[in-house]
Amino acid sequence: MHSLDADLIIIGGGLGGIAAALSACNHGLRVILTEETDWIGGQVTAQGVPPDEHPWIEEFGCTRRYRDYRNRVRETYERMMSYEKPNQLLNPGNGWVSKICHDPRVSLHVLQEMLMPYRLTNQLILKRNTKLTGVKRRGRSVQELYFDNSDRPLIASYFIDATETGEFLPLAGMQYVTGAEAKADTGEPHALDSADSNDIQAFTFVLAMEYRENENHVILKPAMYNFWKSFHPPIWPAPLLSFYAPHPITLEKREYTLFPKESGFSLWEYRRIYDQKQFKSPIQAGDITLMNWPQNDYFLGNIYEVSKNEKKKNIYQAKQLSLSLLYWLQTEAPRSDGKKGYPGLSLRTDIFETEDGLAKAPYIRESRRIKAEYTVVEQDVSPDFNQGKTGTLYEDRVGIGSYSIDLHPSMTGRTYVDVKALPYHIPLGALIPKDVDNVLAGCKNIGTTHITNGCYRLHPTEWNIGEACGALAAFCIKNQTNPKAVREDKALLKDFQSILRKDGFELEWPGDFYS
Template sequence: MYEMDCDVLVVGGGVTGVAAATAAARTGAKTILLESKPFVGGNATTGLCLHNYITKFGRQVVFGIAQEIVDRLMKMGGAVGHIPFGGFVHSVTPVDGEMFRILSTQLLDEAGVTVLYGVNVVGAEADNGHVKGVQVAAKGGVRTIRAKTYVDASGDADLAVFAGAKYRKGDKKTGKMQPVSMLLRCYGVDTREIANAIAVSKPAVATRPDFADPFPVYFNGSFRQWNDIIRENGIFPNDDHMVFFNTVWPNQINVNTSAIAGIDGTDPLSLSHATVKLTQHVAKIGEFLKEYVPGFQNSYYIPAAFAGVRETRNIEGLYEISDEDVNSGRKFHDTIGQICFPVDIHDPDTGQARFYEIGDDGAFDIPYRAMIPKSLENIIVAGRCISATSYAHGATRNMAPCLVMGEGAGVAAALAAQQKVSMPELDVKKLQDTLEERGVFLGERGKRTTFTS
């Protein structure tokens, strides 16, 4: 048994936590990052696209560490940039999952972050909203880590809830949450043949310096032409099942189409059940693709190592991002960045995806207040568990917004620790100036004349 201490403790090593810990350490804070898995990078390591950097009108609004990651991945061969799509979004940003994991590890190491793997938060010492320490279960027993400020990037608001934060879980009326999915990665494919057979709109096409010809890197489709086979074999619960494909390679592809409903991502038994069922389900999908879908005939496949959770808890923050904020593209005086990916809701019963556009100029602000739990002093929450309605959560939960929130939270936590102020008392103007200096806003904030209080 031993104790550790630091300036900033970040809980969760997904995309949000990677950005938060990197940003905090770059701001001069002694930073520790806790991650329950044996790797960092979260859902991006499965190969999912980093949705979304560019509005429906073609204006890029996501920069900072999020853009730095894309730039560095391109040099590594693990990204192809922001590629025009013309479907339900203007552009897409596909990445290679394993290279994202490698780069995430490098970013944290370069910044001087201490990363502890295989660690779960199991409790918190809190006094009148001030967290004094966090209990973690790690190899060797339960240990205590103490920090001046804390970033909850767990996705489930684990630390905030242990410290006493109130929250909503799932839909406010029904309690239902979006289904849990598992990505399927297929090798030895012909992406052009797949797109020709199944795409319902023109694919996003890119090139690589190590391959001669352009190839599709993102497209969506429907299994409509195989409805009889799917129904007979019980592969999906509905006809015309939607499927999303992405890649940065002409001979590899990620398949996003599985879903299992009724899973509570905060319940270890429920999530373990989902992992068992989804691993078998995506293997069944893999066999179906090999047998019936052109371009997969010579492929082999690997299920992702874990299930992806879309929705669990959302904290009650000093401000809740509302449906109207999204629909009107609202701008806030305490913004720390913007979101431009449409509201993406997978039906809790069927798993079918529906998209709803963001209003006004195609982007809305992330207010700092939505990241601060009510009645807590030294915790900031970032990622999909921030304060937002279930509808707004459909936009806030995606990975580009999570990278933006992570960077903002990391800088905020470092500044609060250095200035010895609580998170609600932090000078937001100073935070915004720091983020602007780092290229997060690229001057956009200074051009604005209208904000919502």
């Protein structure tokens, strides 16, 4: 038997992977963290999605480390930018999707800083540009991992799959689910009548743009522009490249505008990450926003559970969609003054450090999901099935979160599913695979259904999931036990939850948190 390369190997450097590494290192484990791109941070950095959070996030509803991350983001702006702090907490972009809409590069800086103490002592080894290619498994135990840039396998006691698409699962021969479950299997009111493994939410290639009025920054016409300009999905009330889309809840025709006006939904302010009015700059700078809108959701095909050629095609077409939307905005979008197009929209290629200006990785809303010891279903979070203010209070809870059940259009032609969900708890059983003892699910790949993935996939919940996995791996190694035993043994579970509480986890919602 070869010696261990680490106590824990985490595959995937997104928010779940980062949180798992911080927690595991804090508990004394030696950790290897791998990431496919050259940026850590996942959806908040390489994918370009500012934190999507619940209304109470400034006071409660996340772990202490997630709050530290948020605080550091604000402190970075206040330390480095000329900013006169108002009486309210800084929201760098004043984007309304989040109370802390900010530049992906700031999150990258903060997360690197948070990991640095462990890297300085070599307790944590970070391997960027590293892709998992193989897994050796014997029975209920994973033994070795193979990577594209290593001439030998890496060995550890525990492994956390924190990849964006759950790519560890098929390589390890583990049981997993994709797409939508059948109503007969889950009893969920919004489940399909028949299961469909291809009913997977759209993914999106985000881009950043700055507006400079009276300037011309029109990009070259994208190769697929004519296709996307004429594309009118059956589920859409107008061509995709327009200021109309289905309302996510009512599905009625909804009007959008680029910039704010008396009526309509302003796309510009939605995910704005830099509000120039808040900062002083030695040069004239415009507002910056991130394009992650209904109009550039790509739902014509997937990038996992498909052939390499199909994946390549869908990535190309999704990128072309985002660039085509930008070109349409620059040249043909109707304006309130009767003119067409906003040529002053400038593609900010520097923000993601990519040649085409698009995010380093696609924003993945829905991953492969483990067959877990416990699967969260719609009934657990729906106000129609729960009498109190929150969803099911699991005995094995390891955190809390809140978001509506928000499903974007799927790759089978289904439109939005957006229904209410109560503030919920995170069950430990959803992080534990049924068929392997030393692997944990560390992000969107936990035991949810297609429906409940819609509320468990956002930033603070993904962080909480990963952080709990890191702590659990450390607890199991220290106590010479395994995750399933921790969940089933009440004494062990109580001890583990006590450690989580001391470490800054919130395991229940406050009794009076909303009226």
